[in-house]
Each structure stands twice: as C-alpha cells, then as structure tokens.
Amino acid sequence: MKIVLWSTSIKANSxxxxxxxxIQNNMENKAITTxxxxxxxxxxxxxxxxxxxxxxxxxxxxxxxxxxxKTTAMRMLIGLSKPTAGKASVAGFDxxxxxxxxxxxxGYMSQKxxxxxDLSVQENIDLFGSIYxxxxxxxxxxxxxxxxxxxxxDDKNKLVQSLPxxxxxxLAFSIAIIHNPxxxxxxxxxxxxxxxxxxxxxxxxxxxxxxxxxxxVTTHYMDEAEYCNRVSIMVDGKIEALDSPxxxxxxxxxxxxxxxxxxxxxxxxxxxx
Amino acid sequence: xxxxQLLILPLAATYEMKNISLSVIDNDHSTYAQxxxxxxxxxxxxxxxxxxxSYKEALHQVEKNNADIILQIPANFEKTLIRENKASLSLNxxxxxxxxxxLAASYAGIIIKxxxxxxxxxILQTPAANMQPVIDITYSNWYNPDLNxxxxxxxxxxxxxxxxxxxxxxxxxxxxxxxxxxIEQINVTPVKKTTFIISKIIPFWIIGMxxxxxxxxxxxxxxxxxxxxxxxxxxxFAAIYMLAFLxxxxxxxxxxxxxxxxxxxxxxxxxxxILLSGEFTPIxxxxxxxxxxxxxxxxxYFVAVMRLVxxxxxxxxxxxxxxxxxxxxxxxxxxxxxxxxxxxxx
Numbered sequence: 331m332k333i334v335l336w337s338t339s340i341k342a343n344s345x346x347x348x349x350x351x352x353i354q355n356n357m358e359n360k361a362i363t364t365x366x367x368x369x370x371x372x373x374x375x376x377x378x379x380x381x382x383x384x385x386x387x388x389x390x391x392x393x394x395x396x397x398x399x400k401t402t403a404m405r406m407l408i409g410l411s412k413p414t415a416g417k418a419s420v421a422g423f424d425x426x427x428x429x430x431x432x433x434x435x436x437g438y439m440s441q442k443x444x445x446x447x448d449l450s451v452q453e454n455i456d457l458f459g460s461i462y463x464x465x466x467x468x469x470x471x472x473x474x475x476x477x478x479x480x481x482x483x484d485d486k487n488k489l490v491q492s493l494p495x496x497x498x499x500x501l502a503f504s505i506a507i508i509h510n511p512x513x514x515x516x517x518x519x520x521x522x523x524x525x526x527x528x529x530x531x532x533x534x535x536x537x538x539x540x541x542x543x544x545x546x547v548t549t550h551y552m553d554e555a556e557y558c559n560r561v562s563i564m565v566d567g568k569i570e571a572l573d574s575p576x577x578x579x580x581x582x583x584x585x586x587x588x589x590x591x592x593x594x595x596x597x598x599x600x601x602x603x
Numbered sequence: 604x605x606x607x608q609l610l611i612l613p614l615a616a617t618y619e620m621k622n623i624s625l626s627v628i629d630n631d632h633s634t635y636a637q638x639x640x641x642x643x644x645x646x647x648x649x650x651x652x653x654x655x656x657s658y659k660e661a662l663h664q665v666e667k668n669n670a671d672i673i674l675q676i677p678a679n680f681e682k683t684l685i686r687e688n689k690a691s692l693s694l695n696x697x698x699x700x701x702x703x704x705x706l707a708a709s710y711a712g713i714i715i716k717x718x719x720x721x722x723x724x725x726i727l728q729t730p731a732a733n734m735q736p737v738i739d740i741t742y743s744n745w746y747n748p749d750l751n752x753x754x755x756x757x758x759x760x761x762x763x764x765x766x767x768x769x770x771x772x773x774x775x776x777x778x779x780x781x782x783x784x785x786i787e788q789i790n791v792t793p794v795k796k797t798t799f800i801i802s803k804i805i806p807f808w809i810i811g812m813x814x815x816x817x818x819x820x821x822x823x824x825x826x827x828x829x830x831x832x833x834x835x836x837x838x839x840f841a842a843i844y845m846l847a848f849l850x851x852x853x854x855x856x857x858x859x860x861x862x863x864x865x866x867x868x869x870x871x872x873x874x875x876x877i878l879l880s881g882e883f884t885p886i887x888x889x890x891x892x893x894x895x896x897x898x899x900x901x902x903x904y905f906v907a908v909m910r911l912v913x914x915x916x917x918x919x920x921x922x923x924x925x926x927x928x929x930x931x932x933x934x935x936x937x938x939x940x941x942x943x944x945x946x947x948x949x
Contacts, residue, residue, distance in 0.1 A: 408791050411948050429947055430793055442784035461792045544730040 339360030346503065359545035361386045362407060363514050364404075367416035369402050376402040378567035379416060384560075386512075389545040391555045391575075394564030395595045400548045401441065401517060403564070407546075408438050408515050421512045437506035437514040437543075441521065445502055447491035451482055454490055455505060462509035476504045489579075500534065507538050514538065518546040520554065532557055552588040563591060567600050608764055609757070609821050623707045626653040626661045626670035633681035635722065639692075642718050648700065648710045661695075671697050684722065685834045739754050753826050758909035759882035761818040765841065766848055766902055767873065769811050773852025777944070778805055791944040800941050804849045811845040812838075822913075831916030837909070839919070843929050844905045850936030851901070854917040855944045876902045901932045 338509075369377040377399045384390045389420040393398045405411040409429030418425040421435035446453045457477060459469040477483045480500055484518050490498060499519055507514050520528045532554065539545050547558070555575060557562050562572040570595060571578055575587050582590045604911055629636050640657055643649045653670050655661035664670040684690040694711055698704035746892055758861075780786040789799065791832040819837070822828040830837060852869065859865035879886070880902035897903045904925045911917040920927070 409947055410787065410790055433791055433793040436787070436791070440784065440787050442787070444788040446785055447783070458788075461789075461794045463793075547902045581901070 333572050351408050358384055360384065361388070362390075363416070364407075364418040365416055367403065367406060367418045368414050369399075369406055369411065370414045375567050377406070380415075380564070380567075380569045382562055382569060382572055384513075384544060386544055387542055389539050389547065389557065389559045389563035392546060392548045393550075393555055393561055393591065394548075395598055398564040398598065399567040400564055404515055404517055404546070404548065407432075408436060409433055416532060419441070420550065435512045437509070437511040439506040439516050439519050441481030441500075441517040443498055443502060444494075445490050445498070445505065448489060450475070450487050450489055451501060452486040452505065454501070456510065458505050459508050464509060472508055476508065480504060481517070496523045496531075497564050499523055500527070500531060503531065503534055507543060510541075511543060513544040513546060515544065518548055518550065520549065520551065528554070551587065552591055555587040555591075561587070565594055570594050570597075581587070606817055606821060609760060609765075610825060611826035622650045623648055623672055623710070624652040624670045625649040626664050626673045627651060628655050628658060628661050628673065628675045630678040631676050631680040635681040635684060636676045639676065639718050640713070642676075642714050643711070646710065646714055648788055650719065652715065665697050669703075674711070677779075687757055690934075695838060739881055754828055754914060755910070756882070757822055757826050757828055757915045759880070759906045761815070762821070762844075762880070762881065762905045762909055763877055764818065764900060765811055765815060765845060765905075768814055769807060769845055769848040770852045770855075771866075772807050772810070773803070773849045773870055774855040774865045775857070775862055776807075777853060777860055778865045780862055781859075783872050796941050796944055796946065800937065800944065804846065804937075805942060807852075808842075808845050809847050811849070812841065815841045815845075828913065830913040832912035832918065836912050836919045838924070840905060840908050840912075840922075840926065840929065843933055844901065847901055847929055847933035847936055850933055854936050854940040854943065857940055876900050879903065880906045882906050899906060901929060904928050904932075 345579065346560045360383050361545065362382075364383075365381050367377060367381070367447070368375065368379050380403060381459065392400055392404070398487075406413045406425060407418060408419075409425060409432045413425060420432045423429075423431040423435070424434065446457065449457065452473065453603070456469065459473065464472065477486055480497070482497070482501070485493070490501070493501065503514075503519060506516075520531055523531065526558075528551070535545055535547070535557075558575065560572065560574050562569050562579060564570070571581075578590050579585070579587065579599040583591045584591055584593065627640055627643075629640070640651070644651050649672075653661065653664045655664060655673075656881065658673070658675060661670065661673045661675075664769070665673065673693075673695040675695070677691065677693070680690050680692070683793065694708065696708050696711075713809045732867045777786065780789070815838075819830075819834075851872075855865055855868050855872075859868060875896070879897045879900050882902075886903060889897065898948075908917075908922050908925045911922055
C-alpha cells in the first residue's frame, strides 16, 4: 500500500513538473497569453473572461463589431487599463504588475491618429525615438531609413497635420515600430484609408512581421482579416471563434470571412456603437 | 499680450484721483466764492462740470452721474466770513465708490483749508498776534517718497501676468492632449511620469522668464522703476515661483477632462488668488478668514517679495522665509501633479 501511494505521489509530482515546464515553454513561444481576462465598468461587462494565446511572429486579427469589447481588451494588454479579473501576460510580463516593462516591449497605434499634428514629421520621429531610448546615431539611421521607405524625405519638415490621412497612418505605424518592439498593437489602423494605401499598409505589416515583430491588429475590413495568420471574433465581450481564416470558413461553411463574421455578429445582443 | 497688459493695467488700477466732477451751487456770487471755486479747479483734481441753482438740481446731476461732489456756498458767505470770522460750506460726496469718495473729500478738505489760511491772512492784517500755536505734522514717506502709486502697483501686476500666463497655459496643456488623444500614445510608451511633467514645465518656464524680463524692461523704460534690490534675488524668486505656479496649472490639468473644465477651474482659483494677493488691498486689513486664505496663496508671497525687493531693496536673506515658502508650494503642486497623472486608468 505504502509503495503504491509513493508511486502515485511521484507520478503526480512529475506531472506537475511537466505542467510547469510546459507553461514556461509556452511563455517563451507566446507573445501574448490571457486567461479569463475580464473588465467590468459597474454592471457592464465589457470584456467577459477571454482566454487566448498569440504566438511569436504571428499576425493575429482581433475582430468584432463596434462595442464588442475589442478596444477595451487591447487597452488592458498594453497597460492603459487595469483588468478587473483574470490573468494576462504580454511579452512575458504581467499586465497587473509590469505595465512599464510591457510598454518598453510593445508599439501601439491607436484608432485615433495620435502623433503630434503641430510637430513636423522629423520632430515626431525624434520625439518618440528618444522616448523609447534610442541612441542618437541609431535614431538618425532609423529615421533616414524610415523616411526613405515612406518617400517622405522631401516632406520631413512639414507639419504632420498637412499630410493626407493615408500617409499619416503609414507614418504612425512606422513610428510605432521604430524601437523594434516584440509586439505591435494596431487598433483599426486602416479606418478611412483608400484601398491602394490599405494594400501598401498591409505590405508594411508583412515586412514588420518578417522582421520578427508580432502583429496584433483589429479591423473592420474582412478582406484584411484574410491576410491574418489567425483570427479571433469577439461578440458581446466574449471570443466566439478563434482559428485561421481558412479553418473558420470551413467550420462555418462560408465562402468568405465576411460571411463568417455576419453569422457570428448577428447573434450580438448589444446595441451597435 | 502681457506687455500690453503691463502698459494698460496700471493706468486703470490707479488710486490717484484726477477729473473728479464738481458741481457748484453758488448762492453768494462774491469774490471769495469765486476764489474758492478757482482754487478747486486750479488744483487739477477737480473738473467743474456743472453750476446748479439749487441743491435739488445738483443732486439730479449726481444721479445722472455728471457730478461726484457737490460744493454748496451759502448766501452771504463772504459777508459772514468777514463779519463773524467764520462761515460754513457744505460738501456732499457721492460715495458709491468708497475709496474715490474718501480721496475726493480729503482733497477738497485740503483745498478749503488752504483757502481758509489765505483768507485769514488777508482779513487779519496782524496775523502774528492772533495766531494760535499750531502743531504741524510732517510726513515722510519712506521707500516711495513721492507716493507714486505706479511704483506700488506695477511690480504686483507683473506677478499677476506671470501667474496668468503660467497658470492658464499649463492648465490647458495636458488636458488638450487628452482631447486630441496624443496622451494615449504617450501613455503606452515607457516614459516616466516625472519626465513627462518636467518636459511640460520647461517650455512654459522659459516663456515665463521671457515675460518677466520684458516686464522688468517695461518697468524701467515706461515707469522708470529700477529695483532697489538685486536682480538676482528677483530672478531667483521668479524662477521658483514660475515652477510652483506651473505645477499648480498642471495639477488642474490632470484633474480635468476637457479644456472648458480646466479653464473654469483655473479661472476660479485665479480670481481668488488675485483678489487676495495683497495687490489691491492690504492683507492685514482683510477679515481673519481672508488672511488665512491669503497665507495659502502663492501670489501673496511673490507680490510681497516683489515690493520688498523692488521698492525697499531687501536682500535675499531678508526674504529667505518667503523663498522657502514658495519652494514648498512648488514641491507640493508638482509632486501632487505627478502623483495624480496616471498612465493606467482603473
């Protein structure tokens, strides 16, 4: 009897060890993990126990109708908002305790254009570059490369407010990844942008992804969802579907991501807005 | 803009009276009466705006705001004066504005007294015999010998301008980033809160110092006021004061959600700070509660220091307790602002 007992406890122990090492392994391969992450505002549950993982180097599409809770979820991950419950880690750092460490390892481009409109292109690059602690010579080199990629060399002394929207968004994205972050969060980066510029924007996203940056992107354009490696769809604060676009289309017997989205979003009870 | 204010405000905030409108009811029409009226108009303070036949008529002019003061000369003024050696005059002052009324009455009193002395000399040909011993009080006004109100007001107004510019610009700053959304972009960067607040203070601090310099130049060129004390002391105070007041503005900014709210809150405090700064009325003559509020008012310390250093020539050691107090305000406001600025919302 005693021997059996011993053996089971050893077995349990070893299982526990395996579990621990698996978690650590996961942490190393995962850019983002969340476990029942929740955000309440009073009685309203904006984000309801969402659990998902994003692999390193992945382009992860975070979809959902307006008001489904995408932006709130994203704000928790980037350390702008404290979660009510649940766990999450971003770039290996805890979203409760290590928000400032998270901020060093990520880039963010918000829904609202948020570079300084009354500063010039060059000044914005220098400002954010130095906030992220880039050294002068590296910053100079990076900013030249950035300007030539965007073909903005001649306009670098223009005020940002004078640029067309598409250019502004491309500039904002380039600045968001100027410090070579592990993950970049893009909140509806292509809203209101023309199709050609959108295409160019996604080329930039692919280039960043090829450089090893994990992309976490929200969008309302379903053609863009097709470009993602994996996609999650949020409805009323919960993640209703999470898979690669092809698998999702098979599962929902749909021809396009648009149909998948229509099927899921129709179930939403929350008012649009 | 601050320059223009410094040029215009002292003219409006004057405690000196000129052009007091005088209404005369002359029931005597004698030489003496005429002499008295001439003395009034010749003083430069009074302006004869109206001759009325009756008191009622004159009062009507006061009601229409055409006259501030009524001088009533009774019939037989000259005769009574010569015969009985005394006569009465009546002076009615519109006291809606208390300080104006007080000044007008005292100016008029002095003029009548002078007139009295002159007449006596004329009537009594042997003045020495009749002269009673008079105790003559002589005043000597220290630090501002010619009682130039501008010397008194301008340094304080300079403080007010620094506070207005510093307070309002800072109060509107962070909140405008909240409205534009750029604060969000800053909040996702690893920038330290202290660094952020300091970066907000520096540009406004430089603007403040430029205004202060321009203000001192205007003091010299336009008002001919040269500080008796040292410029170094003045600048040391201005530098610390500006830091403190910018901290106050930023504090308002961190609490506000939009620019209108920040503007109203800033305006509310500014009004109280300015009225209780001791610039317009001495703090010592305020009621007890107002004196307590004035103690919590950074403006009152800087106004006091400006006057002490500019007019009295106090040295840095004389005013070091004020310096420490302003340092205290600076530390309090800025620390509070840094603590209240949150990169992560609840």
